[in-house]
Amino acid sequence: MLTIAIHGGAGTLPRAEMTPSQEAAYRAGLGAALDAGFEVLERGGSSVDAVTAAVRILEDDPLFNAGRGAVLTHEGTVELDASVMEGRNLAAGAIAGVSHVRHPVELARAVMEHSPHVLLIGAGAEEFAHARGLETVPNDWFKTEVRKAQLRRVLVGDTRPANELSALGTVGAVARDGAGNLAAATSTGGMTGKRYGRVGDSPIIGAGTYADNRCCAVSATGHGEYFIRTAVAHDIYARMAYGGATLQAAADAVVMDRLAKMGGEGGIIAVGARGEVVMSFNSEGMFRGSRTSEGRREVAIYRDH
């Protein structure tokens, strides 16, 4: 079975505040990324090609907190993190604190495929992006008026619900290709108003992203500090590998029980070895979508749709 699932973050607008036109825009953005990734699989592409294609589109979409439209730091700049992992050989690549690379997921993939390393940060990661000929843009290119307004509200301490959208934003994708290989990718701008070079779980292999063909591929979104401390993505894998849990049970144990008890808001998307999709979140909503070669195609935001 060919499968792809994507997410656009666990921090949605409260349902009562989402206008029909906003909701339609989010659904269209999710659908475009979902279909682009699925088409890669249908053409015989690999799962890592599919998740990269889907995340690229979400990075370019200003509605989501990754690439263009990412949230702003305390200083009003954009600092991006991303990671990617392949389940067939545990190859992985990640970058953190990058300010000029248009598609951070492609830089993470270049680290995986063209360096002996897994994680590159800051100016060094940018240097590697230039060495690989990746597209770079001015930092201002990433900034949208919506994010500038969000930062202004955060800096004056306004924490009204409308800001929640920015707090848990991330994008990600997981896929299973025709060869049975799994892959996962995650990309983010982090938290609005973040300081001191803060990095969340998105570029941390084992926290925001993990993939092992034997069990699952996972991409997470949520309050990153909790997700690092509990190694969310690897914990789901481990509950399957060592505890014999199903993917659904493993994901729910981590997201609905463990994280929820700690106060760690967010969720995960995952695909299992046979292509089954699991999406688990303890927040009011999670922007998400999934599509399979068995005809399933679904885009949803809140718990019931």
Added chain:
Amino acid sequence: MLTIAIHGGAGTLPRAEMTPSQEAAYRAGLGAALDAGFEVLERGGSSVDAVTAAVRILEDDPLFNAGRGAVLTHEGTVELDASVMEGRNLAAGAIAGVSHVRHPVELARAVMEHSPHVLLIGAGAEEFAHARGLETVPNDWFKTEVRKAQLRRVLVGDTRPANELSALGTVGAVARDGAGNLAAATSTGGMTGKRYGRVGDSPIIGAGTYADNRCCAVSATGHGEYFIRTAVAHDIYARMAYGGATLQAAADAVVMDRLAKMGGEGGIIAVGARGEVVMSFNSEGMFRGSRTSEGRREVAIYRDH
């Protein structure tokens, strides 16, 4: 039982090349860190106080690849990474790519205790160090003649065995205190000649460091990329938590089987919930030591002593 264990890296000199005076110096350095950490426990200090005290001493000792005496980057600078975690509440702190903080382990601890974040990187992490009043030094302060010579050899492609010492260097400590709380800490300068802001497993919670009172506290040392891809420290925890493995069996399964098969050279030190010490390494040696309130005190480098 009060327990502390420390390591000074898995990359030792080949036994045939280690002179008696070199070996005596390494043993003395390990012993000093071990005893300092143990004395903290004896005075009723916490496990996190003990691992911080031990790692501080190893950071100051120019023989080990952390703090002063850290290996040099491709550009001839020093970039330091560290992390710390408490098993009682899964609190964690980490920093990467820091160039002026004398004791990176203390900065990691400050992140854990005085910020809402887990991971800070680069200039932002340094800004936080200044805000917390931590001791800073010029980057040149970290550099030793031995490391400069190692970098020169690496840059001309000389990979003779004597260079192995630099390849897998890290320091770390794990402890159990009188209240039964576990903690782990890890600190490193990374790899000689590293480029592009490369970061290894040491500051990655779940890879180089993990602690959970229910199972174990782990600090790793080795070829960091493999340790990240297999989430070494969390994998040992998970094999105990979900698979019912003993600490020894879990550590050996990860280090002697899984990592060894992938080509991931290195090892781990760990302490279990009852204070038992496990040290597992697939390299020729691992600088290490352990001490308990039951009278055990051991410092060793090679497999048999």
